[in-house]
Amino acid sequence: xxxxxxxxAVRTLTQKEYFAPGHRACQGCAEAxxxxxxxxxxxxxxxxxxxxxxxxxxSSPFPFTSWRVPWFHVAFENTAAVASGIESGLRILMQKxxxxxxxxxxxxxxxxxxxxxxGLQALSGALExxxxxxxxxxxxxxxxxxxxxxxxxxxxxxxTTTSPAGKVKMGQMTWKKNMAAIAAAHNIPxxxxxxxxxxIDLVQKVKKAAAIEGPAYLHILxxxxxxxxxxxxxxxxxxxxxxxxxxxPLYEIERGQYRLNIDFPKLRLLKEYTKLxxxxxxxSDEMLQEIEKRVHQEYEQLKARAGKGA
Amino acid sequence: MGKRVGMxxxxxxxxAVKQANVDVISAYxxxxxxxxxxxxxxxxxxxxxxxxxxxxxxxxxALSVCMGSEATGARSFTCTxxxxxxxxSELTYIxxxxxxxxxxxxxxxxxxxxxxxxNDHSDxxxxxxxxxxxxxxxxxxxxxxxxxxxxxxxxxREVLFPVIINMDGFILSHVIEPIEMIDQEKIDAxxxxxxxxxxxxxxxxxxxxxxxxxxxxxETKQAHEVALRASVPHIVDTWKAFGEMTGRHYxxxxxxxxxxxETLLITxxxxxxxxxxxxxxxxxxxxxxxxxxxxxxxxxxxxDFRKVALRAKNLVVIDRAVSLGGPGGPVAxxxxxxxxxxxxxxxxxxxxxxxxxxxxxxxxxVKMVDKAEIEIEEGNKEGFEIYGVRG
Numbered sequence: 001x002x003x004x005x006x007x008x009a010v011r012t013l014t015q016k017e018y019f020a021p022g023h024r025a026c027q028g029c030a031e032a033x034x035x036x037x038x039x040x041x042x043x044x045x046x047x048x049x050x051x052x053x054x055x056x057x058x059s060s061p062f063p064f065t066s067w068r069v070p071w072f073h074v075a076f077e078n079t080a081a082v083a084s085g086i087e088s089g090l091r092i093l094m095q096k097x098x099x100x101x102x103x104x105x106x107x108x109x110x111x112x113x114x115x116x117x118x119g120l121q122a123l124s125g126a127l128e129x130x131x132x133x134x135x136x137x138x139x140x141x142x143x144x145x146x147x148x149x150x151x152x153x154x155x156x157x158x159x160t161t162t163s164p165a166g167k168v169k170m171g172q173m174t175w176k177k178n179m180a181a182i183a184a185a186h187n188i189p190x191x192x193x194x195x196x197x198x199x200i201d202l203v204q205k206v207k208k209a210a211a212i213e214g215p216a217y218l219h220i221l222x223x224x225x226x227x228x229x230x231x232x233x234x235x236x237x238x239x240x241x242x243x244x245x246x247x248x249p250l251y252e253i254e255r256g257q258y259r260l261n262i263d264f265p266k267l268r269l270l271k272e273y274t275k276l277x278x279x280x281x282x283x284s285d286e287m288l289q290e291i292e293k294r295v296h297q298e299y300e301q302l303k304a305r306a307g308k309g310a
Numbered sequence: 311m312g313k314r315v316g317m318x319x320x321x322x323x324x325x326a327v328k329q330a331n332v333d334v335i336s337a338y339x340x341x342x343x344x345x346x347x348x349x350x351x352x353x354x355x356x357x358x359x360x361x362x363x364x365x366x367x368x369x370x371x372a373l374s375v376c377m378g379s380e381a382t383g384a385r386s387f388t389c390t391x392x393x394x395x396x397x398x399s400e401l402t403y404i405x406x407x408x409x410x411x412x413x414x415x416x417x418x419x420x421x422x423x424x425x426x427x428x429n430d431h432s433d434x435x436x437x438x439x440x441x442x443x444x445x446x447x448x449x450x451x452x453x454x455x456x457x458x459x460x461x462x463x464x465x466x467r468e469v470l471f472p473v474i475i476n477m478d479g480f481i482l483s484h485v486i487e488p489i490e491m492i493d494q495e496k497i498d499a500x501x502x503x504x505x506x507x508x509x510x511x512x513x514x515x516x517x518x519x520x521x522x523x524x525x526x527x528x529e530t531k532q533a534h535e536v537a538l539r540a541s542v543p544h545i546v547d548t549w550k551a552f553g554e555m556t557g558r559h560y561x562x563x564x565x566x567x568x569x570x571x572e573t574l575l576i577t578x579x580x581x582x583x584x585x586x587x588x589x590x591x592x593x594x595x596x597x598x599x600x601x602x603x604x605x606x607x608x609x610x611x612x613x614d615f616r617k618v619a620l621r622a623k624n625l626v627v628i629d630r631a632v633s634l635g636g637p638g639g640p641v642a643x644x645x646x647x648x649x650x651x652x653x654x655x656x657x658x659x660x661x662x663x664x665x666x667x668x669x670x671x672x673x674x675x676v677k678m679v680d681k682a683e684i685e686i687e688e689g690n691k692e693g694f695e696i697y698g699v700r701g
Contacts (some may be wrong), residue, residue, distance in 0.1 A: 045512045049378060062526055065517035070510040070594035072381055073519035074404055078374035083366060085378020086384075086510060092333045092362040093384055098503065104512055122374065283361065 023066040024058040028232025029220035034196040041206035049083040051110030052076040077118040078124035083108030106133040112153035127186035140224035148227040152177040165282035183217035190216040191253040197239025229278020241273040246299035258305040319450035320345035326457035333384035336364040336375035338395040342479035343417040369394035380410040383509035391542040392419035406441030411464030412472040419479040428667025429479040444608040446578040450487035463548040478580040479530040562611035571600025588675030638694030663697040
């Protein structure tokens with residue numbers, strides 16, 4: 001039942017678009033869809049700081065903009081820092097009575113490279129200082145904007161242009177960095193994973209994060225047909241398969257307590273997910289089994305944590 | 311007249327930041343800038359300054375925070391030195407292009423390696439072309455004064471550029487000087503709260519920091535260049551208004567005994583005071599030596615500079631940074647370029663002196679003038695050396 005609601009109740013969302021159509025994202029870009037849903041969830045009273053990356057490039061070719069809310073781009077690695085400054089500036093101006101009192105949500109938004117790699121220090125600083133903001137990582141699992149180079153968020157086995165599948169190396173040979181756990185280790189009030197294939201879940205999490213005082217971290221899996229070597233019409237399906245295979249579980253960490261949002265008594269076969277993507281094409285059945293073993297292990301660990309928290 | 315108090319220049323700088331009513335301060339500690347941020351933290355902790363102090367994990371973040379806060383319309387301040395500026399350097403270009411009137415005090419310190427905490431201008435010269443207004447202060451009083459002037463000029467609608475106030479590390483930052491404080495009412499009248507042209511606020515959504523394709527990029531740079539050059543009269547006006555208020559008059563180029571000078575020493579920053587003592591010594595011997603101090607490094611005051619420089623026969627430039635593998639010190643290079651189009655131009659001899667805080671005494675200036683005059687006489691066209699190197 002929840003499942004069905006999650007697919008169709010999206011029509012109950014606002015008709016208003018704050019991330020305007022006409023941007024230059026690729027066909028089937030689930031990151032653009034995630035951003036559109038985030039913008040809908042947040043509404044008008046928001047200021048967004050964006051990192052350099054796909055979402056910046058597709059939305060702001062001067063003199064055009066896709067943003068109907070205040071939007072600020074400075075550089076690649078400092079989005080959390082810029083968002084800290086926005087939050088600090090708005091807060092002190094309200095405190096000093098120079099602008100009217102109003103609830104304004106500050107957002108920092110970056111891709112996986114801008115978050116898990118080059119932006120990690122700035123993010124850690126912002127979370128530690130406790131700014132009242134939401135940091136959103138839209139994770140498409142590589143540096144897609146520069147041409148599909150590997151990041152620390154690229155999954156094991158995936159071929160990218162800097163972790164190619166060769167004769168001795170089989171693509172990315174390291175395991176995906178667990179950003180949600182890193183964010184949670186800062187003892188912040190709210191951490192969640194989400195995916196635009198589950199739009200209502202995503203929107204609810206954004207709204208929850210906006211309502212919470214203090215820093216919140218959202219990690220959003222964003223299917224990238226260009227980089228994943230998948231077809232645009234499979235983007236939503238791939239997001240669902242990522243969740244249903246246990247590759248990308250949807251969960252929240254609220255004040256340290258884990259909660260699994262959708263549990264599957266039986267996970268789908270990893271192969272159903274990988275076979276739709278060219279980046280995994282080179283992997284042998286043995287290798288896929290190894291990966292699946294670890295996926296299941298981590299899923300069980302997550303369930304155990306969530307069990308304790310419940 | 312305001313109160314005259316003996317205080318460390320860094321403390322005076324922090325007091326000025328307080329009196330300028332800044333809203334957000336973000337900085338990361340680095341010697342010799344630390345006393346400024348320590349004192350500002352104290353002022354905020356004691357409730358004497360109603361500002362948000364954002365204690366960050368790096369200089370890169372310090373300037374990023376200031377960019378975010380300034381974009382909301384909050385008057386923002388940061389300060390750093392040396393490696394800290396190098397870490398910020400990426401953002402310095404973006405700050406000016408986004409027209410965010412942040413003020414930074416730079417306690418000038420040598421860039422590593424070898425690691426050195428002492429003073430020279432290698433830090434600021436590394437971001438010479440970043441499009442900020444760049445001022446060199448000569449003494450503690452000027453550091454204090456320039457904080458107010460910097461915000462005043464930066465926030466003018468016709469200007470809207472960030473400002474760096476260069477303050478020689480240790481030589482100024484850690485020295486106790488008599489500082490004439492300005493009454494708060496006067497400051498408040500001179501420097502009202504910042505009224506931004508645009509701010510990040512949901513009531514009037516704007517996009518800031520859009521990217522440019524090649525078809526528009528050159529036009530944005532041209533606009534930046536034109537606006538930065540056009541800010542000179544506004545800078546001069548700000549200093550005039552400040553002079554009327556305090557009796558302390560600042561100009562882009564300042565001279566001492568330059569009217570009839572055949573040889574002109576040219577300095578920036580704290581060199582100026584010592585050099586003026588050396589000029590007195592040489593004048594007593596009847597030598598026609600004068601001094602030109604460049605206060606406004608960017609935008610460079612070409613007209614004012616030429617007016618003074620073209621009267622002299624010899625220019626002895628004292629640089630405090632070296633362009634390795636290049637034509638010498640950065641100040642001398644620019645001076646040569648500025649004069650190249652003139653039919654009758656003075657000869658330029660360049661010394662790089664006082665790097666990494668090595669003392670340059672009045673007698674050193676006399677020696678440099680002696681050497682330069684001989685070299686120029688002998689037709690030395692190279693015209694560049696690092697002064698006082700042993701061995």
